[in-house]
Structures are given as structure tokens and as C-alpha cells.
Amino acid sequence: MPILLDEHWGVDASGSVQVALPASTVWGQMRDLRRFVTRDPLHVRVDLLSTRLEPGAEMVILHRLLGIGVTRRSRLLRWEEGRGYAFSDLSLRGKTVGFPHVCSYELSEVDAEHAEVTFTARGRWTATWMPRWLVRLWLHWVIRDTTARIGQELHAYRKFLERRGLIESMGRAAATNERRVRPSRIRTAS
Amino acid sequence: MSTNQPPSPEVTPPTSPRPVRCIECAYVLEGVPGNACPGCSRAFTLSDPRTFTTKPPIRYFAFFCPVLILVIVAVFASTMLAMLSLEQWGWGTWIGVPLAMGILLGYFFRSVPIVGLSVAILVCCAVAMVLFIFGSTGAFCAFILAGISILPLALGTVGGGILRWGLKRTNFSQGAHLPILALLAASPITLGILASTPGDHDILSVSTRRDLAGSPAAVWNALLFFEDVDREPPLLLQLGLPTPLGREGELTKVGDRTTCIYDSGTVVKEATELEAQERFAFKVVEQDIHFEHDVELISGSFQLHPGPDGGTTIELTTTYRPLLGPRWLWQPIETAAVRSLHGHVLASIDDRAREEAPPEVFFAFLETFDADLAR
Numbered sequence: 369m370p371i372l373l374d375e376h377w378g379v380d381a382s383g384s385v386q387v388a389l390p391a392s393t394v395w396g397q398m399r400d401l402r403r404f405v406t407r408d409p410l411h412v413r414v415d416l417l418s419t420r421l422e423p424g425a426e427m428v429i430l431h432r433l434l435g436i437g438v439t440r441r442s443r444l445l446r447w448e449e450g451r452g453y454a455f456s457d458l459s460l461r462g463k464t465v466g467f468p469h470v471c472s473y474e475l476s477e478v479d480a481e482h483a484e485v486t487f488t489a490r491g492r493w494t495a496t497w498m499p500r501w502l503v504r505l506w507l508h509w510v511i512r513d514t515t516a517r518i519g520q521e522l523h524a525y526r527k528f529l530e531r532r533g534l535i536e537s538m539g540r541a542a543a544t545n546e547r548r549v550r551p552s553r554i555r556t557a558s
Numbered sequence: 559m560s561t562n563q564p565p566s567p568e569v570t571p572p573t574s575p576r577p578v579r580c581i582e583c584a585y586v587l588e589g590v591p592g593n594a595c596p597g598c599s600r601a602f603t604l605s606d607p608r609t610f611t612t613k614p615p616i617r618y619f620a621f622f623c624p625v626l627i628l629v630i631v632a633v634f635a636s637t638m639l640a641m642l643s644l645e646q647w648g649w650g651t652w653i654g655v656p657l658a659m660g661i662l663l664g665y666f667f668r669s670v671p672i673v674g675l676s677v678a679i680l681v682c683c684a685v686a687m688v689l690f691i692f693g694s695t696g697a698f699c700a701f702i703l704a705g706i707s708i709l710p711l712a713l714g715t716v717g718g719g720i721l722r723w724g725l726k727r728t729n730f731s732q733g734a735h736l737p738i739l740a741l742l743a744a745s746p747i748t749l750g751i752l753a754s755t756p757g758d759h760d761i762l763s764v765s766t767r768r769d770l771a772g773s774p775a776a777v778w779n780a781l782l783f784f785e786d787v788d789r790e791p792p793l794l795l796q797l798g799l800p801t802p803l804g805r806e807g808e809l810t811k812v813g814d815r816t817t818c819i820y821d822s823g824t825v826v827k828e829a830t831e832l833e834a835q836e837r838f839a840f841k842v843v844e845q846d847i848h849f850e851h852d853v854e855l856i857s858g859s860f861q862l863h864p865g866p867d868g869g870t871t872i873e874l875t876t877t878y879r880p881l882l883g884p885r886w887l888w889q890p891i892e893t894a895a896v897r898s899l900h901g902h903v904l905a906s907i908d909d910r911a912r913e914e915a916p917p918e919v920f921f922a923f924l925e926t927f928d929a930d931l932a933r
Contacts (some may be wrong), residue, residue, distance in 0.1 A: 396583070396596065399586040399588075400586045402615065419573070421570075421571040421572065422571065447571050455572075482582065525615055525616065
């Protein structure tokens with residue numbers, strides 16, 4: 369989980385989580401951007417201002433922590449069906465204040481039965497009055513919690529599929545991300 | 559749908575807040591061309607609502623069920639234990655509630671040892687601070703209550719983390735708990751209504767005996783209340799008791815009243831016994847110092863006996879009715895606080911008796927009394 373904070377307060381933080389699901393199955397859930405983005409502990413709701421969700425579409429993301437927060441503007445920067453998407457996260461006060469950054473969610477295939485979701489935040493930290501160790505701690509918590517929630521959601525989704533008999537139960541070993549190749553009714557990447 | 563193939567130009571990202579999903583595997587179908595789910599190949603038709611759903615597969619209310627059940631069981635068990643074994647329903651508040659809070663924290667925070675326990679400690683301190691700020695209790699009691707709460711809070715946090723860890727390793731269907739949840743929810747609510755009467759504790763007296771160098775007459779002349787002591791009280795009293803500001807009204811005979819003024823209210827005392835150089839006793843007739851939920855002051859007394867080497871043995875007694883429980887925890891604390899107060903008062907009496915301070919404040923009638931003896 370690299371957290372990079374350079375001398376100019378540039379931020380490059382990322383975290384990833386592997387899940388025992390095919391990449392195409394995971395993408396079926398990631399496609400719901402407005403819901404998936406709220407796995408970030410600070411993102412409560414995403415409102416779409418444009419009629420279509422396509423690169424350039426404007427959004428508003430409600431940020432809250434313990435009931436306190438701000439509303440920030442956003443724009444979808446990239447959408448790659450089956451691979452991931454990226455969007456900007458900017459303050460309403462301007463694009464040079466309030467930690468302007470870009471969030472991206474990338475999906476990659478580990479093998480036929482496993483996928484990896486990577487969450488990345490890149491930008492510039494503008495609250496330079498804060499000590500660097502505190503900024504790193506904050507970023508560490510956000511990245512860690514986001515990836516944990518993504519993993520939790522996808523783990524629960526896997527349980528959902530197992531209960532419906534759509535994917536053979538891999539037992540407790542699969543729940544701990546141990547790799548096994550088993551036949552599945554969910555179509556894998558071909 | 560393959561991650562290795564270039565994106566189809568026909569596929570568009572979903573825009574709805576609750577996009578259409580496959581009714582079988584919950585794959586987000588909005589924007590996907592054709593009429594077959596890319597996930598499980600089940601057919602769907604957007605014109606037929608029976609072939610799709612808008613409900614996400616993750617039911618967060620069902621996710622909350624196991625932890626809610628554990629919380630209710632924990633509160634119920636602690637309340638029952640208190641009621642059946644100790645006849646003290648207050649445990650439900652100061653043991654069961656922190657236990658429940660801890661379970662919730664441990665269940666929802668992934669990093670239990672660091673984040674969960676840290677938040678548990680912060681919550682504990684925050685609750686105590688809120689009680690103190692809003693005047694529900696003094697700083698000392700708030701500190702003690704935070705100390706009482708921290709252990710069940712920490713245990714609950716660990717318990718919630720264990721519950722989450724265990725559930726992750728099972729295929730347990732959380733939705734099946736809903737009927738059990740409704741059934742269990744009725745029990746603690748009913749118990750709480752039935753057990754709403756506070757505990758009734760026996761009246762306690764705490765006495766402190768000390769040998770003073772002054773003669774009984776000097777000590778008698780030097781008697782004073784806690785409110786009359788002009789030296790700074792010990793830290794325990796500063797934290798646990800309201801700050802005395804003064805006193806109004808003099809005690810010249812049995813039945814006279816004096817009003818002791820504190821920063822948080824007043825206490826009115828009435829003299830009940832006045833035997834010169836032997837005994838002074840009073841009762842508390844009014845109490846309004848924001849401690850009414852903690853203790854009911856009953857009475858107090860100073861008993862003097864001739865001591866060794868011409869000195870005086872004085873015994874200061876405070877009688878009160880405790881209102882806090884569990885008694886095994888609060889009684890030693892109350893005893894320590896009362897003894898500290900006694901020591902503070904007796905030390906001042908000793909100093910005044912050594913200085914043979916004139917009876918300025920306490921007994922205004924002494925000059926008259928001595929004059930009567932002289933006749």
C-alpha cells in the first residue's frame with residue numbers, strides 16, 4: 369500500500385484487494401459507479417449532473433465523515449468498460465485548493481477465478497500546515513478503509529452468489545484469498 | 559464480458575442511482591446491449607420488470623443483524639445478571655451500554671486492535687466529558703464512570719471483532735436473523751420498563767477520629783464546616799465535590815439553620831444537638847448541589863472527648879444515603895472522598911485550636927454562653 373507524498377506535497381496513494389471472483393463478475397458490480405465509489409469512507413453519495421455518464425460528465429460527490437463534510441465537484445475522466453474508470457475530485461472553491469485529486473478504480477485479472485481491484489488517489493495536498501506524518505496517516509487510513517470496504521463488498525457478493533448456487537463454494541480457503549481453480553457457472557474471461 | 563477485449567462501443571455506463579441488475583447474479587445491466595446477462599447468461603427484457611431487479615445484492619440491514627443481536631443479548635444478559643444477582647439495574651447502564659457500544663465498534667472497524675480500541679477509549683472519555691459539561695455529574699464522578707466503562711467497552715470491541723472474523727469464515731445467511739431480532743428486541747425493552755425503579759440503599763455513616771493537641775474548649779471554639787475552611791482542599795475533593803463559596807446564617811441554638819453556598823448550589827443545615835465542648839450535630843434539610851442522583855446527605859456531627867496529654871479526641875461523622883451502584887465499586891470511593899473531606903476539616907480545626915482562634919465564625923453564641931456561666 370504505497371503512500372507517496374513528495375516534497376511538493378504531491379500525493380500518489382494506492383491500495384489493492386484481491387477477491388476470489390472472476391474479473392468479469394467483479395466488473396458487473398464495479399459498473400455501478402455511483403454506488404461503488406461510495407465504498408470510499410468519505411464518499412456518501414454521487415449525483416450526476418449530466419444526462420449521460422461518459423468521459424467529461426459532471427458529477428457532485430457528497431463527502432461526509434461522522435456527519436461533517438463538504439460537497440465537491442467531480443468529472444468523469446475515463447471509462448474503460450471491463451477495466452475501470454477515473455474521475456476528478458475537486459473543491460467547489462476552486463481547483464487549486466482543498467486537495468484536488470483524481471481517483472481511479474482499476475480492475476485486473478489475476479487468473480481465471482481471481483481478480484484484483486486497485487484504488488488510486490493522485491493529486492496535491494494543499495493543507496500544508498499539517499505535519500507530513502499526519503497527512504500520511506490520514507491517506508493511509510482512507511486507502512486502507514476504501515480497499516477494505518471494496519473487499520468486504522465483493523466478499524459479500526461472493527457469498528450472495530454461493531447461496532444462489534451460481535458459484536461453487538470454495539470453502540474457507542477461498543474466503544482467505546487462497547488461489548484455487550474450480551469450475552464456475554459464472555462465465556470467466558475468454 | 560472480458561477484460562482483455564477492447565470495450566464495445568455499444569456498452570454505455572449506467573447513469574441511474576439504482577441501475578437495472580440481473581435478477582439472478584445482480585450484474586449491472588444498464589447500458590449493456592442485447593438481452594442476455596454477461597455474467598450468468600440469463601435472459602432479460604427491459605420492458606418486463608420480472609426479468610430484472612434494481613436491488614443491490616448486498617443488504618446492509620441484514621449485515622447489521624448479527625451485531626445487533628449480539629448487542630441486544632449482551633445488554634439483556636448484563637441487565638439480567640444485575641437484577642437477579644445484585645438487585646442493581648444500574649449495571650445495564652454502565653456495563654451493558656459500553657459493552658454494546660464496544661461490540662458495534664469492533665464489528666464495524668476492520669482494524670480492531672488499533673482503530674477500534676482507540677475509538678472505544680475516545681468514546682468513553684467523550685461520554686464522561688459530556689456528562690461533566692452538562693452538569694450531570696462532577697469531574698471526579700465522570701472520571702470514575704469513564705473508568706468503569708472502559709473495560710466493558712474494550713471487551714465489547716474485541717467481541718465485535720471476533721464476531722466479524724467468525725462470520726467472514728461462514729456462509730451464514732444474515733437475513734434469517736430478522737425474526738430472531740424482533741423476538742429478542744422485545745425482551746430488554748420489557749425488562750427495562752419493569753426494572754425502572756432505582757435501587758434503595760441503606761444509610762451509611764463514615765466517621766473519622768483524630769487526636770488534637772488543643773483542649774476541648776479550644777477545639778470547640780475552633781469547630782468549623784467544610785465551607786468555612788479557607789485552605790485549598792485536596793485534589794480528590796477539588797475533583798469530586800463542588801467548590802464551597804461561603805455560608806449564610808449562624809447557629810446559635812438548636813433549630814437554627816445555615817445555608818452553605820457552593821458553585822453548583824446550596825445545602826441547608828439545621829443544628830440538632832449543641833452540647834458545649836462535647837457534641838455538635840446537624841441535619842441536612844435541603845440539598846441542591848447537582849449531586850442529588852449520587853448521594854443524599856442526611857446529617858453530620860462532631861463528638862469531642864478529652865484526649866491524651868490534655869488534648870482532645872474528636873470524631874467527625876457524616877451520614878448519607880448512597881444512590882450509586884454497584885456498591886462494591888462506589889462505596890470505597892465514597893468512603894475515600896468522605897475521609898478526605900474529614901481530614902481536610904479536622905486539619906483546619908487542629909490549626910485553629912493551636913492558634914486559639916477566637917470563635918468568630920462558627921459559634922456566635924459562645925460569648926453569651928460563657929457570660930451566662932459566669933453569672
